[in-house]
Structures are given as structure tokens and as C-alpha cells.
Amino acid sequence: MAPPRNHRPGFSRRAQYTVFAGYVLAASGALVGAILLLISIIDPRAFSALRGAMREATTPISSGADWVWDGVASVPAGIGDYFGAVSENRRLRAREEATRRYLMQARLLNRENARLRTLLALRDRSAAPVITARLVNSSASSTRRFATLNAGSRQGVMRGQPVRGPNGLIGRIVETSPNTASVLLIIDPESIVPVRRTRDGLSAIVAGVGNGMVEVRTAGVVNAPLLAGDVFVTSGTGGIYPPGVPVARVSRSQRDVAPARVFAEPDGLDFALVERAFLPAPVPRPTPSATPTPTPAAE
Structure with a gap:
């Protein structure tokens, strides 16, 4: 049982x-x-x-119990705040990256705007410019330094015309075709530009050396000091380049011959202004025709 x-x-x-x-x-x-x-x-x-x-x-016991309860109750809220902070941090990082991209684009646009304004002002100051064209390429891998212009004889480009950019002299036209032209850059070893120093008018020539730099050589003065920072502009001698166009700045102090850096870096240019020669070539005089000798009349 x-x-x-x-x-x-x-x-x-x-x-x-x-x-x-x-x-x-x-x-x-x-x-x-x-x-x-x-x-x-x-x-x-x-x-x-x-x-x-x-x-x-009983108060200490109650306080301790309340503190423990608050800590336990705050755990879910703390976890939620952590994940909320992580997501907010990610969102702020994405916004910062987007802002950085917009800032970079704004800087590029501002720089391009300033360059175009300078080119436009240069066009306004230049006396009867021929055309504004684009430099499509340059021979950077050779000792000879040429650039190709996407404008030629059909657009009025002729041999011997100077080419300049917003910052200074680029070179001169040496060969043309109907829609293109070859530009001899001032950094080419065969290029020689008559210049003068802005601070005292010292006459000199700027010759290319083929490595992206040029040399400033004094003319008519022996043992003349060339100081770092001296600025040289075209003098107008020779009749090709108009006077006052920035050419180069001396990079190291020397005497008689000093290295210099050009103002218009050809690798960083896209547009250029073709101008007429400062002094046009003289028109050849017509050769007088021979005067026929009168024959005596028959008696």
C-alpha cells in the first residue's frame, strides 16, 4: 500500500x-x-x-540596492548607446569624406577659374592676338623640347610668332601645317631669348638646357652677379618677343651664368596664346626693272 x-x-x-x-x-x-x-x-x-x-x-542598504539596480538597468541603454555611437561615427566619417571631396573639387575649380581669368586678362592686354589654342603634347623624353599646338596656318598661325601662357613665355612657332603648329619651347637647347633684369635692367639672354631648366647669361657685362630670385622678362630685342613678358627666375646665385626656372612650365599648360611678332619682318623692296637703252634713230 x-x-x-x-x-x-x-x-x-x-x-x-x-x-x-x-x-x-x-x-x-x-x-x-x-x-x-x-x-x-x-x-x-x-x-x-x-x-x-x-x-x-537601512539607508546604506537601500542605496546599495538602488545603485546595483541602476547599473543593471543601464546595461541595455549602454549597449544601445555604444552601437548608436558607432553608427553615428560612421555617418560622420562618410560626411567628412564627402566634404573633403567637395572641398577638393572647389579648390580645383577655383584654381581653374583663376587660370582662365588670367588667360583672359592676358588676351585683353595683348595687342591683336592671333588665336588662343591648346597645347596637345610636348616632347618631354627627348633632349629637344617641342610642343604641338592645335591651330595652324588656316587659323592665322605663322612661323616666328611668339607663344605665351598665363604665367609667362612658352616659346615661338617654328613650323606650321593647315591645322597644327610646332612650338620651340624656351627650355630647348636651341632657344635663345633676349631678356633684361627687372630690378636694374641688366641685359642678358635665356638659353634652354634641355632638362626643363634654362640658363641666364649676361650680355655685355663681365663678372656680373646673378642673385637667386632675380626675375628676367623679355626685352624686345630681336623683334620676335614683345617686351615685358616674364621668362625665368634665377634659382641659384652665380656670376655671369646662373641656372633659372621658367615661369611657364610646359608640362603644366593646356592653353596658350599665339601673338604676332613684336616687329614684323621688313617687306622686301621691289627690284627696279632695267631701263631699256634707247637705240639711235636711223638717218
């Missing part, structure tokens, strides 16, 4: 002790409550002090 499911408390001594302890705690709680009630009625001040002592004893 199966034992009954429910036993009386007397079946187990442990159960008896548990029941007895419950009764004792209940009676003690009722007695303490009655005592506190009597104290609050008879002496409210003593009860108030006792209540303050209870608050002092």
Missing part, C-alpha cells in the same frame, strides 16, 4: 521545528509591533528617534 502524500507535522522533527520557528517569529513580530505601537502612543519622541535609527541603518 502506497504511503499517503500528506503527512502531519509530527511525522518529521524538521517540520516540527519549522512550524515552531514560524510561530515564534509570528509571535515575536506581533510583540515587537505592539511594543512599537505603545511607544508611538506613549512617547512619540522616542519612537521618532527609533524610526530615525532604523532609517540610518
